[in-house]
Amino acid sequence: MSASITRPVVVGAAVTPSESGTSDPTAEVSGEDISALRGAVLILARRLRHQQAGDELSPSESAVMGRVGRAGPMTPGQLARSEHVQPPSITRIIERLEARGFLRRDPHPADRRQVLVSRTAEGDHFVELSRKVRTAWLTQQVGRLDLADQHLIAQAAGALSRLADLA
Secondary structure (H helix, E strand, C coil): CCCCCCCCEECCCCCCCCCCCCCCCCCCCCCCHHHHHHHHHHHHHHHHCCCCCCCCHHHHHHHHHHHHHHHCCEEEHHHHHHHCCHHHHHHHHHHHHHHHHCEEEECCCCCCCCCCECEEEEHHHHHHHHHHHHHHHEEEEEEEECCHHHHHHHHHHHHHHHHHCCC
16 A cells, blocks of 8 residues: 655654654654654554553454444445445444444345445444543553653644644
């Protein structure tokens, strides 16, 4: 999978933080900075995944639950394409989530040969509870930082969201 980048990432001289913890916005981003960002994102993602509401979902199950919640009902084929997995893999994931009562399959209204996969009320409840647990954990962790770091994280959230949307 390749992502198109509209602007090149300038990797060169390291960004030197000022004493207030802010960086020169005109300075280049170093390879070390990118590596540190990657490491921090991976660690936070791993720790957030462990903050679950009850029984854990696998990363692929979580991704499917999120995708169906955001996009609404989808055919298994659409879901497989959007998650970049093979149809047999998505079928197994759907079956596991359906067995837990989190997803359901309904006949496609326009094509009776197809089914639409959607989240159930129980699936919505599980996702909402998991989000609350994760948000509470992340709020607690951010609260342990000094105010300057808390403000930097708040400012970075928008840029990180835009970065995630590029992928």
